[in-house]
Amino acid sequence: MTLHRRTWLVYAAALSLAAPAFAQKYPEKPITFIVPFAAGSATDQLARALGQSVSADTKQPVIVDNKAGASGMLAAQAAAKAAPDGYTVLISTNTTHAANEHLFKKLSYDPVKDFAPLTALGKGGQVLVVHVNSPYKSVADLLAKARKDPGKLSFGSGSSSSRVAGELFKQMSHTDILHVPYKSNPQAVTDLLGGQIDLMITDTATGLPQIKGGKLRALGVSTLKRSALLPDVPTIDEAGVKGYEMSYWFAAYVPAGTPAPVVQRLHDLLVAGTRGAAATAFFESTGSEAFTTTPEGLSKFQHDEAQKWGRIIKAAGIEPE
Numbered sequence: 001m002t003l004h005r006r007t008w009l010v011y012a013a014a015l016s017l018a019a020p021a022f023a024q025k026y027p028e029k030p031i032t033f034i035v036p037f038a039a040g041s042a043t044d045q046l047a048r049a050l051g052q053s054v055s056a057d058t059k060q061p062v063i064v065d066n067k068a069g070a071s072g073m074l075a076a077q078a079a080a081k082a083a084p085d086g087y088t089v090l091i092s093t094n095t096t097h098a099a100n101e102h103l104f105k106k107l108s109y110d111p112v113k114d115f116a117p118l119t120a121l122g123k124g125g126q127v128l129v130v131h132v133n134s135p136y137k138s139v140a141d142l143l144a145k146a147r148k149d150p151g152k153l154s155f156g157s158g159s160s161s162s163r164v165a166g167e168l169f170k171q172m173s174h175t176d177i178l179h180v181p182y183k184s185n186p187q188a189v190t191d192l193l194g195g196q197i198d199l200m201i202t203d204t205a206t207g208l209p210q211i212k213g214g215k216l217r218a219l220g221v222s223t224l225k226r227s228a229l230l231p232d233v234p235t236i237d238e239a240g241v242k243g244y245e246m247s248y249w250f251a252a253y254v255p256a257g258t259p260a261p262v263v264q265r266l267h268d269l270l271v272a273g274t275r276g277a278a279a280t281a282f283f284e285s286t287g288s289e290a291f292t293t294t295p296e297g298l299s300k301f302q303h304d305e306a307q308k309w310g311r312i313i314k315a316a317g318i319e320p321e
Contacts, residue, residue, distance in 0.1 A: 026262050030061040033091045034079045036072030038184035042205035047091040049282045053273035068183040072096040073108050080114035084255040086262035094249050098305040099160035102313040105320045116258050117298035118267045121250040124288025125223035126165050127207045129216040130199045139220050139239035146175035154178040156188030156197040161248035165201035167316040173241050205286035222246040229287040
């Protein structure tokens with residue numbers, strides 16, 4: 001029996017004994033959603049949408065606390081150290097719970113032992129963008145420049161999804177493009193608009209408004225299917241980097257030791273929230289989709305994803321920092 005399975009069985013046993021009392025009282029005060037990225041990021045947008053639903057269902061305020069920086073580690077550490085009472089929820093992504101363990105030699109938190117999983121929340125793709133006035137009109141143009149002048153182009157990233165997407169692009173296209181790290185993707189987009197970097201592969205939620213606003217040019221999407229929101233933009237795979245695919249996911253966690261009835265209550269509230277009007281509008285406007293699990297299902301999904309991201313990061317030639 002796996003550790004994940006045993007942990008869930010403990011939660012389930014406790015739930016059967018204590019659920020009625022806890023479920024009736026919780027929540028009795030405001031809930032804080034900690035987000036590892038800046039305001040305006042995809043994770044932030046989803047957290048605020050879910051917060052609206054949870055607040056409406058519980059009649060308690062939901063506070064979104066953005067703790068951007070250190071590839072999500074600041075937020076994950078803060079959430080891990082919070083009281084395990086259900087009033088602090090980490091709304092995060094594969095960055096903190098699948099990729100970081102392969103990107104850094106040492107983490108300030110344990111993505112498995114420090115958390116109790118609640119549910120997956122959604123998944124989506126990314127888009128390769130350049131400034132609208134950039135001379136690069138296609139992926140082929142970009143690759144030609146990168147191959148002609150190795151190391152001269154730069155790409156920004158504000159999450160591990162964005163960084164690994166860029167590194168995988170380099171590895172699969174056999175190019176040398178300088179990586180410039182940021183605390184969050186919106187900050188990288190700001191520098192892209194200001195001409196400080198040449199390109200980035202960002203989550204569609206962050207990039208789409210700038211594309212639609214005529215400020216950024218989309219050269220390719222990271223999924224194997226074209227985005228319904230950008231039907232004229234080819235996939236990076238069809239644009240010349242054969243086999244390229246990169247996506248990301250959102251999920252919710254609470255500190256380890258949170259009572260099982262509270263875990264179940266939060267799970268139910270968040271799953272319902274993904275079907276609410278605000279979250280539905282988020283998914284539809286960003287080309288992402290709702291994706292939910294049981295707590296046990298998220299535990300297994302996270303385990304499998306951590307292995308997958310480890311393989312991708314190793315294949316991309318990224319050394320842990």
